[in-house]
Every structure is written in structure tokens, then in C-alpha cells.
Amino acid sequence: KTLLSIITNYCFKACDWGSRVNRYGICTPCEADLILYDRLYLGFVAITPFLLHLFFIAGYRAYKRSKALTMVQLLSAALETFVSALSSLFVFDPKGSFQLKTCGVESVEDWYTMFLNPNINYTMTVFCTQEAVYPLYTLPFVYYFFSLVSLAVLRPLLLRAFRQPLSGAYDAVFAALDFYPILAVTHAVFAGLICMSLSTNALEGSNNGNVQIILSNYAYPYLILFSTLMLNAAHLAAYREQTFCGIIKETFRCWQNISMLLLFLCLYCYSVASLTEFTNPFFHGGLLGLSPIPSLFYVLTVRLTNPSKIGVIPA
Incomplete structure (x- = not known):
């Protein structure tokens, strides 16, 4: 030859x-349609930058002390996410449609x-x-590109429209310019591992120690679930009064706290939907009702975790 x-x-x-x-x-x-799990994965890719925007905008608000500026930036972040997602979908075939076609995923390779x-x-x-x-690999890169363009165009326009100083948004914008490249590199290297995980099982009856690789679609839902658990606990731990009544009062006293609570509930539901894919709609739909349990557990057990009371034996 x-x-x-x-x-x-x-x-x-x-x-x-x-x-x-x-x-x-x-x-x-x-020509295959996206399955629910793949759609939820793309949703995970889309909401991650938005959540990072919320984190940095809220974090820098503590130094700026301007509610109007914060609200405009939050509105801009939501609009940027929406516009970038629509623009990304229109790039892929069939163009101008939300019905993406895929080749499917057969293995992590x-x-x-x-x-x-x-x-x-x-x-x-x-x-x-x-x-x-x-399009599971290239679509996130296109989305990040449109997100950067939207950040550079929409945020200054909205700040000008609502007569807010551009200098007040510099910190959050610079943070976005940092985390978008990090997200792109993370997706380029770990996309296959984030979207799906591998479990290894020894072949039954095998004498040579062969290992069978089994593909399972459960990686990013656990990332959402564990991240939400930690962020929820950290948010509640930041309340000044760590008592049952104190946490309840402070939660409903401030609209930001109510918004964060609703956000965590939505993320819990999203992780449950990604894990179960609602293959059993009645049972898995009922699991959504368990989403308030982490917050309730923290509130009910907070008095048992006060460091000043550890080792103290009540009289």
C-alpha cells in the first residue's frame, strides 16, 4: 500500500x-433534537455568567452604597444574558430558530x-x-463572545439612560472581563467532564481485570447543587442576628435577601430537574417541593452551631 x-x-x-x-x-x-439533559446543560452555561454578575455587582455595592446603580447593573446583566443567548441560538442551524439540532454524545471522547x-x-x-x-462545544464560546459584546454595548447605554455614573460600574465590569476568559478556558478543557462523568465497573466474571467504562450524565447538576448549598449557607451566615426569629425578620426586611432566597430555590429546582430529567414526572416533580429544606434546616439548627455555646452545659 x-x-x-x-x-x-x-x-x-x-x-x-x-x-x-x-x-x-x-x-x-x-439532525437529532437536543435531549432535555443537553438543554439544561446549555442553560447551566448561560446562567453561570449571570450568577457571577450578580455576585460581583452585589459585592461591590457594599462599597458604593447606591441602590439605583445596583438595580441598573442587575437589569443590564439580565438583558445582556437574554440578548446573548438569543444571538447565539440564531447563529446555529436552523438559523433564526430555537430548534437546535445535534449529533448527540456517545462517549466522553x-x-x-x-x-x-x-x-x-x-x-x-x-x-x-x-x-x-x-453544538454543545462551540455554542458556549459563541455565547461568551456575544456576552462580552453585550457587556461593552448595553451596560454603558443603560447607565447613561438612567443617568448613573459609569465610574460606579467599573469594578463589576472589570470582574466580568476577568471571569469570561476563565469560563472559556474552563469550558475548553473540562467541558466533557462537566457535562458528563465516567464511572468504572469491573466486568463480571473477568479474570484479567478488564474495566468497563459506563457513561453517566451526572456531573454539572451536582456542581449546581453543592454550589447552591454552600452559597445559601454563606448567605444566611452573613446575617447579623443568628437566631430563628432574627433570620426570619432580616430575610423579609430586605428585598435583596428575598431575591437571594428565591434564587437559591430556583437553583435547587434546576439541579433536581437536571438530575432526574423528570423521567418519573409525578415523583420527580414532588422532589421540587424539597427545595426549601436546606434553608429551613439552617434556620432550625442555627442555635446549635453558635461557637460561643460549644461545650457549654446548660444548668
Whole structure:
């Protein structure tokens, strides 16, 4: 065989964007609909920058002490997220529609095709890299790009429209300019591991210790769940009066605290939806009613965790 025939047998060329090789070695367009889990993953990608915006805007408000400036920035962050998401969806086929088509995900290797290029006699690499998980890998990058454009255009316009000083929003904007590249690099490297996890089970009856790799779609929902638990506890721990009545009063005294409580409830519900995918609608829908339990547990047990009372035996 000549080198040309060997290369032809291994890989003629990479498939066009929006298609992948089927089991017969033929490039076929991606025409499958996104499953619920993939839609929720893209939602997770979309809301992560918005939550980071909320964190930095609220954090810097403690130094600025301006409710109007904070509200305008929160409105801008929500509008930026909405516009960027719509713009990203319109870029992908079918253009101008919300019905994304996908090639599906068969294994975690589908996310890292750049490492699967054939190597001819260990001397020549044939580059056949393509996006096998279209559009789950490229869409977040497009979304981050549009988010940066929206940040640069919409936020100054809204601040001017509501007559708020641009200098008051510099800190939150600079923070966004920092975390967007971090999110992009994180997605580029860990997207396959975040979207799905691998569990290993030994093959039953195997004498040679073979290991079977089983794909399971449960990675990012746990990230949402654990992050929400920690943030919820940290938020409640920041209240001045750490008593049952004190926490209840402070929660309903300030609209920011009520908003944070509702946000945590929504994130809990989102993690439950991602974990269960509502395969059993009646049972899994009932699990949504458990979302207030973490906050209730903190409130009911806060008096038992006061450091000043540890080791004190009541008379």
C-alpha cells in the first residue's frame, strides 16, 4: 500500500461543521433534537455568567452604597444574558430558530476529538478533528463572545439612560472581563467532564481485570447543587442576628435577601430537574417541593452551631 491509500483508509477529510461520521464512515448532518439533559446543560452555561454578575455587582455595592446603580447593573446583566443567548441560538442551524439540532454524545471522547487524530506509523499525524458533539462545544464560546459584546454595548447605554455614573460600574465590569476568559478556558478543557462523568465497573466474571467504562450524565447538576448549598449557607451566615426569629425578620426586611432566597430555590429546582430529567414526572416533580429544606434546616439548627455555646452545659 502507498502512504496515500493508508491515509485514505484512515481518514479522507474532517466532516463539515454540523455533521459527524456515522458507523459506516460516512459524514451525516446532525439532525437529532437536543435531549432535555443537553438543554439544561446549555442553560447551566448561560446562567453561570449571570450568577457571577450578580455576585460581583452585589459585592461591590457594599462599597458604593447606591441602590439605583445596583438595580441598573442587575437589569443590564439580565438583558445582556437574554440578548446573548438569543444571538447565539440564531447563529446555529436552523438559523433564526430555537430548534437546535445535534449529533448527540456517545462517549466522553466525543468532546476531545483533537486527541484522536490517526497517527500513521507513529511518524505522520492526519488531522481529522471535528466537533462531534455539535453544538454543545462551540455554542458556549459563541455565547461568551456575544456576552462580552453585550457587556461593552448595553451596560454603558443603560447607565447613561438612567443617568448613573459609569465610574460606579467599573469594578463589576472589570470582574466580568476577568471571569469570561476563565469560563472559556474552563469550558475548553473540562467541558466533557462537566457535562458528563465516567464511572468504572469491573466486568463480571473477568479474570484479567478488564474495566468497563459506563457513561453517566451526572456531573454539572451536582456542581449546581453543592454550589447552591454552600452559597445559601454563606448567605444566611452573613446575617447579623443568628437566631430563628432574627433570620426570619432580616430575610423579609430586605428585598435583596428575598431575591437571594428565591434564587437559591430556583437553583435547587434546576439541579433536581437536571438530575432526574423528570423521567418519573409525578415523583420527580414532588422532589421540587424539597427545595426549601436546606434553608429551613439552617434556620432550625442555627442555635446549635453558635461557637460561643460549644461545650457549654446548660444548668
